[in-house]
Amino acid sequence: MKVLGSACQSSEPPQADDPPENPKSKENFRNFKEGALIDRVYHTYLLMHTNQTVEFVQKKNEQYGGCNLRQMTIMEALELLDNVVDESDPDVDFPNSYHAYQTAEGIREKHPEKDWFHLVGLLHDLGKILALSGEPQWAVVGDTFPVGCKLEDSIVFRDSTFHDNPDTRNPLYT
Numbered sequence: 001m002k003v004l005g006s007a008c009q010s011s012e013p014p015q016a017d018d019p020p021e022n023p024k025s026k027e028n029f030r031n032f033k034e035g036a037l038i039d040r041v042y043h044t045y046l047l048m049h050t051n052q053t054v055e056f057v058q059k060k061n062e063q064y065g066g067c068n069l070r071q072m073t074i075m076e077a078l079e080l081l082d083n084v085v086d087e088s089d090p091d092v093d094f095p096n097s098y099h100a101y102q103t104a105e106g107i108r109e110k111h112p113e114k115d116w117f118h119l120v121g122l123l124h125d126l127g128k129i130l131a132l133s134g135e136p137q138w139a140v141v142g143d144t145f146p147v148g149c150k151l152e153d154s155i156v157f158r159d160s161t162f163h164d165n166p167d168t169r170n171p172l173y174t
Contacts, residue, residue, distance in 0.1 A: 037089070042157060044087040047138035049161035054148045054173070060139070069133065078122070080129040088142035096128055148173050 072080075081097040089099075104122035111117050130140045145155045150173070151162060167173045 040087050041089070042161075044138050045142060045157045046161045047136065048088070048142050049145075049155075049157065050164045051138060052145075052147060053165060053167045056139075057147050064130070069130075074123065074126075077126050077129055080132060081125065084128050084131050086125075086128065086141045087137045096125055100125055150174055 078097050078100055081100060082095040084096045085094065086096055086099070100122050103124065104118050107114070107121040108118045128137075128140050131137050143156050145151065147167060151158055151168070162168050
């Protein structure tokens with residue numbers, strides 16, 4: 001798991017230390033076939049697709065469903081994202097708080113009238129801070145997929161990463 005140093009103490013969005021502009025064209029984003037990070041990305045999805053089962057989700061719901069791990073403000077949670085680099089992302093290798101602000105800002109530009117949507121963009125990855133409490137990244141990052149049902153062909157790495165997931169052999173879920 002890639003976890004960085006202590007959390008940033010600023011309550012302002014990243015600016016001075018913004019990551020460099022990514023020279024990729026839009027067509028080259030979300031490339032799950034090749035790239036400098038593809039081995040790390042594939043390994044994360046393999047672990048995710050092997051271990052995320054109905055039973056796993058039920059256990060995590062029992063563990064975290066009460067929302068009693070700790071209390072913090074949204075800004076504190078966003079600052080904690082500075083310590084997480086998402087190992088499932090083929091495009092970036094920098095702290096996740098940048099992604100939160102980029103997502104919210106991108107949504108604001110395209111949908112200025114939907115303030116609730118701006119907030120969703122900012123908050124959508126906050127669960128990744130569970131990696132700082134000992135959860136493996138495969139449990140909290142990456143593209144989500146439903147458990148307990150037939151797997152869709154659109155799932156990232158669907159054809160090569162579910163072979164050891166016990167739910168794929170359960171007739172109730174296939």
